[in-house]
Amino acid sequence: MNSNSQLIKLFLVVAFSCTSLLVSLTPVLAKPIPNRSDVKTTLAQAITLNQPPIPPGPAPGGRVRGGAKRGPDGCPLTKLDLTALVPFTKEANSVINVWGQTTVEHPSWFFYVPYTKDLPYAVEFVLQEDPESKDSKEIYRTAIALPDKPGVIRVSLPTNTPALAVDKQYRWFFTINCDKEKNSPPTYVEGVIKRVNLSAATVKELETTEPRKRYAIYTQKGIWYEALTTLAELRQKNPQDAALQAEWRNLLGSIHLDDVAGEPIIPGTP
Template sequence: MISYPMKLVLAVTLAGCFSLLGSITWVMAESRQQTATEHSNSLSQSKPLATTSRKEPLRLVLPPLPPGQPPGGRRYGGARRGTCPVGNPALTALVPLTEQPTSIMNVWGLTTVERPTFWFYTPYAKGSSYPADFVLLDEESNPIYRQDIVLPSEPAVISVSLPTTAPSLSVGKQYRWFFNVYCENQKQQAPIYVEGVIQRVNLKPAIAQQLQQAQPRQQVAIYASNGIWHEALTTLAQLRQNSPQDATLQQEWQDLLIFVGLSDIAAKPLLLKN
């Protein structure tokens, strides 16, 4: 595994200047995944269609880790050299965290769409004037997308959606992402950051048919019961945007985050886009 200080420095270099791609690729190559096998590209079992009268709290069925080198990653951004205060809670990626017997923490999730949405909690607000960005790498550790992030007016959960101008994710391939917050405008120091892996998969036809026939609330449960984290969370967030006063949706959001170990984020404000 890559040493922690080295990863931080390289994350800064990647986000600030793609001209240093060569050295970044060398480091990131150690943590990239082997191509997932065919059974990872297509979920193998259809789950029962959920109903809106479901009384059980939302739960994510964690899919097995892809074969090859573990995804690794970093769900929480801790204290670093510089002027950034330590958030409480810290900068957090809203992604499941699985631990292997070797104590390797894996921050990763599945998606079914070409351009998914990522979710983060940032304790840093716009008034801090801290630069922030999101970076996406392909399996060969090539940077394929970068986006400057405008921090919210107050600490909150925010989203980063890949636009139509971004490359589409290919089925079966794994992509590494970074969300960086820099402690000074020149980006000369290592940022506070979170890091993880996303993999796009195909759904079995039976599950896809269930989704087509289901209402959005049912879709959330279908995605979650089949291990599709990114669409489960994004669909639920969209429902909350449409009905911000719906207490049931708020509770389902909290249930889902608590289930994956994000109880400290579950009740934090959700910044919904206009």
């Protein structure tokens, strides 16, 4: 066999070997390797609140964030302000409306609190009925203990207080008074909550589905308070669940509260 024939034979052997190797690797190479952004996209279900329109009548107004320091004895500046974890809209006239719906008689509110229990600040939560009336009746008032560290706390309406009535609006206030003598204005947030009924079909669906799906149903129906409460409870039961953390960030981001979305939920709050 001459040298040319040997070279041709060697070339054919090498080509066949390379082809076999590529064929054997094809199933492996065909599998896509997820990158970090793909994982995040999978974890965050992109569930956002279907915010209902503000009811007819006087605008609810409100305040979603507490202010900065006022006066020498006012609340000191912090990295993040006192923040109510509630939906709000900014109108063309710069008026902010803080308003959300619930379906339960005794709902829960969530607030980001930047101050801790080592500070001698007086904190209160107040709920009033008939927010449009000058003679609003106070139905609940309670002192709130500051947490061990800055974070999101939960305030629940006790079952021994009057139940929220369906199709009735209530105004709530969360106030921190940093001045013992109360000569300086407190920092506070406020808004309006309304209890509504869901359809019988939706109620049945909620009763027969798991919490993660209930959370999605509440957001779709525009029920902010139960959506947030359900997700908060899921996070506290599964603190290492990255998908729940992503959903929490996504939900708060959808109402423009991205800055507090990464703050911890303080366990054991009222």
